[in-house]
Amino acid sequence: MIGRLQGVLLEKSLPDLLVDVHGVGYEVQAPVSTFASLGKVGDPVILYTHLVVREDAHQLFGFSDTSQRTLFRTLIKLNGVGPKLALAILSGMDVQAFARCVHAEDVASLTKLPGVGKKTAERLIVEMRDRLQEWQAPAPLWQASEQAEQKQADDRLREAESALIALGYKPVEASRMLNRVADQASTPEELIRLALRNSLGNS
Incomplete structure (x- = not known):
């Protein structure tokens, strides 16, 4: 099984790709989202690839x-859903959107897919509902980045709040002081300094 390709993109014409891997050209079909x-x-x-072996051809699909590959592999296990339809589904909506449609039983949105x-x-909803619980799609990169940034911001606030409490401020007061300057500093030290300056200026 060919599970992954790393090389140079030689040709790109939806849905077909040609990828050069150390002098060997691999023909790959990919959804619009990958393009x-x-x-x-x-x-x-x-x-990330999946090889479909048929009597008359070997087809390589890339994601x-x-x-995306996991959803593709799950879809082609269903009755009446071949690689062509699975590719069309992945071209019409991303993994998260498809999962939402299945869980919400959103037939109208699914019928908009080619x-x-x-x-x-209706069959996709019935058959995919349980299968979706077997795997969990990772958050998109932009979402993972936002989550990491939010965690860092929360950690800075907690550290600064602990320092203010140690200086004698009450937790509610420390939290209120930091909220006023939360978007003006990037380190706990700067947050503490700004919070103290702001508090003294208002006193």
Whole structure:
């Protein structure tokens, strides 16, 4: 099984890609979402792949992250859903959006996908509901970045608040002082200094 390709993008024509890996050109089919994440021809590329073996052909499908590949692999296990339809589903909405539609039983949104009629949408909801619980898609990179930044900000506030309490301020008062300057500093030390300065200036 070919599970991952790392090479240079030689050709790019939806849905087909040609990737050069040490002199070997791999033909790969990819969803629109993966195309959008790729650079231009000549750029390095990493794809997570799934090989479909048929009597008349071997087809390699590529994805920008493992969550897309996992959903693809889950979809093609369903009756009546082949690689072509699975690729169309992944082209029409991202992994998180698809999961939301299944859990919310949103037939209307699913029928907007190419090749998905009402009966297919209903079957997807019924058959995918339990399967989605078997794996959890990772948060998109932008979301993971925002979560990391928020955690750092929370950690700074907690550290600064502990220092103010140690100086004799009550927890409620320390929290109120820091909230006034939370977006004006990037370190606990700066937060403490600004909070004290602001408090003294208002006294």
